[in-house]
Amino acid sequence: MAHRLLVCRIWTLSAKEIRCLPASSTAIASTSFSTSLQPSSSQVSFLSPSHGLPRSFTHTTRRQVSFNVQDNEDFTERVINSQLPVLIDFHAQWCGPCKILGPRLEKAVAKQKGRVAMAKVDIDDHTDLAIEYGVSAVPTVIAMRGGDVVDHFVGIKDDDELDSFVSKVIGK
Template sequence: MAHRLLVRRIWTLSAKEIHYLPASSTAIASTSFSTSLQPSSSRVSFLSPSHALPRSLPHTTRRQVTFIVQDNEDFTERVINSQLPVLIDFHAQWCGPCKILGPRLEKAVAKQEGRVALAKVDIDDHTDLAIEYGVSAVPTVLAMRGGDVVDDFVGIKDDDELDSFVSKIIGK
């Protein structure tokens, strides 16, 4: 019973009392009875809305450079009509090498600070896009600029090769 009272007392301490919190647990127990007669309006619960975290974090206006293609219209709008060069990562959930290449590719694109975009296309969800662009194995990465495919590779590359591939696409 004393433990419940002690816990209740700690949860309902007023802001003024927090600064003068006694060091020993016996002092806490003895003060819990002397101050429990305070009106409930002067007590502040740590779970009250006034102590809640902000509802949202500040938003940045940076443009998203990595995105998942949702459908053919989304592909046309965000890849073919893009002002930026776009790398298209054709991958599959069941593909082990795709899981290795994906994060490496995202890292290489992030290093370019918005000068190139990365579109991720799951071939199981968008088989028609894979057929249209001649994807016969995954992972396949196509580089597109102005709606035209300018370069591609199939398989895994190391970080240096990916960086040079992305830099070459930006420079063309």
């Protein structure tokens, strides 16, 4: 238990705090974290100056490729009034093919690097939108530009067909 607490404390210390640790703390850490396969004379601590401290992970922001439609106002604002072409993925939580198509479609949209947006509409939550756009089966994908439907498909498509569909929507 004491080792866990020591590990947690050392792991959360900043680089400046570790450099200021008393020699006794470094010695304890050195013996706790050394590898048992090396002879005791050549044991190395991850805290030793020659090895440096573990670097923190760089934070990369991932651009949001798609968004979930919240209500009719959100749909009007983010889909119908969008400056970009928008692919609308009508899906349902219980739909197996929807779970396959969704990630494939997001991947195809991500390849376009911001030239197209993707809205996800759960037909169980937004039945009125599904009825308004004539969705009779899921998954259904409708492409809109400037508030007008320009293309659509129903069912699963492979990656090449999705890439082609998205490119065609952007190029129209």
